[in-house]
Amino acid sequence: MVDVLLETRNLNRFFGGLHAVDDLSIRVPHGAIQAIIGPNGAGKTTLFNLITGVLLPHGGEVFFQGRPVTAWKPHAIAALGIARTFQTTKLFPHMTVLENVMVGRHCRTRSGFLAGMLNLPRTWREDREIEAKAMAILEDFGLAAHACEPASELPFGRQRLVEFARALAMEPSLLLLDEPAAGLNIYETRGLAGLIAQIRSRGVTCLVVDHDMSLVMDISDDVVVLDQGRKIAEGPPRVVQRDPEVIRVYLGDGYA
Amino acid sequence: MRFRRYLPVFIGALLIVGFQVALSAAGATYYMTQITMSAYYALVVIGLCLLMGYAGQVSLGHAGFFSIGGYTSAVLTTCNLIAWRDAPLVAWCRSLGLVFERQDLYGATILSFSPWPAFLAALVLTGLIAFLIGLPVLRLKGHYLAMATLGFGLIIYRVVLGARLFGQSDGISSVPPFPLIAGLQVNGRSAFRVQNYYIAWAVVMAAMVLAISLVNSRVGRALRSIHQNEEAAHSLGIDTYRYKLATFVLSAIFAATGGALLTHYNGSIGPGEVTVMKSVRYVAIVAVGGMASLWGALAMGILLNFLSLRGVFGTYDDVVFGAILIAMMLFAPQGLLRVPRLRLLSSLLSRRSHG
Amino acid sequence: MDLTQIVQYCLSGITIGSVYAIVAIGFNIIYNATGIINFAQGEFLIVGAMTAVSLYQVVPLPVAILLAVLITTLLGGLVELVFIRRVRDASVLQLIVITIGLSIVIREAMLHIWDEKVRSLPYFTGTSVSTVSLLGAHISPQVIWVLGVSAVVVTALTLFFRFTLTGRAMRACADDRMAARLCGTNDRWMVTLSFMLSAGIGALAGCVISPVTQTQYDMGAPLAIKGFTVAILGGLGNSIAAVAAGLLLGLLEVFMVSQFQVAYKEAVAIVVLLLVLVFRPHGLFTRREIGALRAS
Numbered sequence: 001m002v003d004v005l006l007e008t009r010n011l012n013r014f015f016g017g018l019h020a021v022d023d024l025s026i027r028v029p030h031g032a033i034q035a036i037i038g039p040n041g042a043g044k045t046t047l048f049n050l051i052t053g054v055l056l057p058h059g060g061e062v063f064f065q066g067r068p069v070t071a072w073k074p075h076a077i078a079a080l081g082i083a084r085t086f087q088t089t090k091l092f093p094h095m096t097v098l099e100n101v102m103v104g105r106h107c108r109t110r111s112g113f114l115a116g117m118l119n120l121p122r123t124w125r126e127d128r129e130i131e132a133k134a135m136a137i138l139e140d141f142g143l144a145a146h147a148c149e150p151a152s153e154l155p156f157g158r159q160r161l162v163e164f165a166r167a168l169a170m171e172p173s174l175l176l177l178d179e180p181a182a183g184l185n186i187y188e189t190r191g192l193a194g195l196i197a198q199i200r201s202r203g204v205t206c207l208v209v210d211h212d213m214s215l216v217m218d219i220s221d222d223v224v225v226l227d228q229g230r231k232i233a234e235g236p237p238r239v240v241q242r243d244p245e246v247i248r249v250y251l252g253d254g255y256a
Numbered sequence: 257m258r259f260r261r262y263l264p265v266f267i268g269a270l271l272i273v274g275f276q277v278a279l280s281a282a283g284a285t286y287y288m289t290q291i292t293m294s295a296y297y298a299l300v301v302i303g304l305c306l307l308m309g310y311a312g313q314v315s316l317g318h319a320g321f322f323s324i325g326g327y328t329s330a331v332l333t334t335c336n337l338i339a340w341r342d343a344p345l346v347a348w349c350r351s352l353g354l355v356f357e358r359q360d361l362y363g364a365t366i367l368s369f370s371p372w373p374a375f376l377a378a379l380v381l382t383g384l385i386a387f388l389i390g391l392p393v394l395r396l397k398g399h400y401l402a403m404a405t406l407g408f409g410l411i412i413y414r415v416v417l418g419a420r421l422f423g424q425s426d427g428i429s430s431v432p433p434f435p436l437i438a439g440l441q442v443n444g445r446s447a448f449r450v451q452n453y454y455i456a457w458a459v460v461m462a463a464m465v466l467a468i469s470l471v472n473s474r475v476g477r478a479l480r481s482i483h484q485n486e487e488a489a490h491s492l493g494i495d496t497y498r499y500k501l502a503t504f505v506l507s508a509i510f511a512a513t514g515g516a517l518l519t520h521y522n523g524s525i526g527p528g529e530v531t532v533m534k535s536v537r538y539v540a541i542v543a544v545g546g547m548a549s550l551w552g553a554l555a556m557g558i559l560l561n562f563l564s565l566r567g568v569f570g571t572y573d574d575v576v577f578g579a580i581l582i583a584m585m586l587f588a589p590q591g592l593l594r595v596p597r598l599r600l601l602s603s604l605l606s607r608r609s610h611g
Numbered sequence: 612m613d614l615t616q617i618v619q620y621c622l623s624g625i626t627i628g629s630v631y632a633i634v635a636i637g638f639n640i641i642y643n644a645t646g647i648i649n650f651a652q653g654e655f656l657i658v659g660a661m662t663a664v665s666l667y668q669v670v671p672l673p674v675a676i677l678l679a680v681l682i683t684t685l686l687g688g689l690v691e692l693v694f695i696r697r698v699r700d701a702s703v704l705q706l707i708v709i710t711i712g713l714s715i716v717i718r719e720a721m722l723h724i725w726d727e728k729v730r731s732l733p734y735f736t737g738t739s740v741s742t743v744s745l746l747g748a749h750i751s752p753q754v755i756w757v758l759g760v761s762a763v764v765v766t767a768l769t770l771f772f773r774f775t776l777t778g779r780a781m782r783a784c785a786d787d788r789m790a791a792r793l794c795g796t797n798d799r800w801m802v803t804l805s806f807m808l809s810a811g812i813g814a815l816a817g818c819v820i821s822p823v824t825q826t827q828y829d830m831g832a833p834l835a836i837k838g839f840t841v842a843i844l845g846g847l848g849n850s851i852a853a854v855a856a857g858l859l860l861g862l863l864e865v866f867m868v869s870q871f872q873v874a875y876k877e878a879v880a881i882v883v884l885l886l887v888l889v890f891r892p893h894g895l896f897t898r899r900e901i902g903a904l905r906a907s
Contacts, residue, residue, distance in 0.1 A: 054491075075491075083492075086487075095480060103492055104492055106494055107494070111475070118469065167492075393889065404888045408885065411881050411882070578713075585709045586698055
């Protein structure tokens, strides 16, 4: 059992003159819920994009389960067991809710072009399994009633849930949540906290980026604070909350 | 349950048979010729529908793939290797039955490839070329594939028009019939009209079955997901590049099949099959039929090609397809069946399955 | 080949190359403003030339050309207003498909208005046989016109984009449409303007090259392909590079023809296009930085 699930070392990324991620080293222990916070533009989503291979780093490395995975393609990273949700929900609009979640099972299944075209019997069992597992996840999330509706027709909060369900269908070891509370009201946010705790109890390590302080302080074991791409504080929520640098960065010099 | 998705195939088969019976009874079997030709053109459209509607890529060069299929079959079955009869390679082909002697139009003995190996060679060659084009270009954004395929189509056109091997502006004629199995042959003689009508439709229906199966499978779901949100698909472990490449090659092979068979049916092929306008036509048909609707694309393919072959559009043939393209993109970019008023019709047709 | 021949070929190549460059710049203007590849770009040249030919029958040449350019400019704006602007939430691919349809329809319209006869404008100065001597080579004075007009167009555009308010507004829109809008730029008008500009310079180029290459209703498509090749060769969106790339392609074509058959002249541009797309899709002169190229 690897102790540190995800590690980045001295990650760097520029956008033109902007140093979006500056010499960033973090470690996410196995089974933890870790949060990354920071004011807007601090580099949080860029960090996710670097980890998942969407962006190439200009320096530094990423390790998953001890293996270097820097600059791997997104689909290869996903196949390793890293799932993510997006800041703006990226569902497949013209597919049903169930189908959306079924796509999440893709990297755990195997039938290819030929088997698909010829409708071989061995695909029948696999398809049944995919559908059954997807349905089970939908039931867990209370979305079973919407299974046959086109994903784009669901209310916003439910769409978010579908995206979680889809990510979990991958049976990931690590789940990256990019601003999961964005656009949710206070009740939904509380439900979200419970959801994340539930996800962790299933053995999925969570790395959460968000602005919502109550959510972050409530659920995380550990918090990393970024400002302008650099790590300025890290530790348990209580400690970080009182860190003068963190207060200065969020509230301004007057409050430090 | 699983097979409900194939229901339209049976309905289609009934319609096809019914149509034939009606035409024969009315003594109007000559319409079958144009329908047969339209059916072979429809093979291109089915493949292109997979590419455009499911993988979300536009190809402006599918006439090129159609023609590689057709010309390869034509060249191989009409070439005359008699002068090299005893060369080792040729002798080996002869022993395998790939090459055989036959009489040509003038009674002279010629040595050419038999249709089956020529057909397979055509498919393999087309697949290979599609693979080579797609390999670098599919890494880039969508419109680069459009441009590359446009360029590819133009090159094939120039090659076919310029090289003596391909008959230049006259094309290749005297292409022999294609004997399939049990006495069935692909050829254009009127005595075989009904037979060929059914052969063409059998091929098309087989292609539809393959396509429908694919679209409803795990791979089909992956393709749809790539089309609808590529970034999300990528984050779920789908190798978008590989899937796009595979779909591109597959669609090229479908096109080549249509090209080869039509060449045997017509007994000839010419540079008119390779033009950009033909490629545009295929794209227009898929756009009208519904980007992601295989049946829509098939129906439109048959209808529009049939009308075009019968000369209904007159000299405005090209403009019609150009105008269709514009109108479709402006008013019904998802295809006619997704327009809200026609939604009921399309939901009756598809329900939980896709096609 | 002796020196005179080389100079002759070079001038020939530069002449046609500058026309390709103008077409490429037309592509780039629209691409920068909208992300669309306008397949109908080549048609603007032909429409401009044909209109000028017809107008020349009633008004003097300079007036005919001016009016033709104006009319084509308006046509470009019309095309944008009617076909491009109306499409809501269109994917770039949809818009490209529309421009393909448009190029076909415009070509048919030209066929019906002007039939398939080959026409041309008269030489601006002199006649088809007059020559001017340059570096030992004898060239038609029209070549000087082509080079001159091209240079003026490129300079004028550079100045326009750099120093005028409208030009800068267009660049802003190309960079970040929402931000430009928030600054008070009417971004939709900028898109229309980009089409009009492209159409206008296209028409001008069509007129100036018409005496040399003649004009026929279906010459738009090959021109578009070559212009597009040049645009990609220089790097899509990069108009300065387009000039260099255009001259390069023109020279390449001319020297290929001198060594091989004329029949393959058309193939040169296409082969270059495919090679560029395969090996260096971001163009010869632009750095690889562009994340915008990758599909995901």
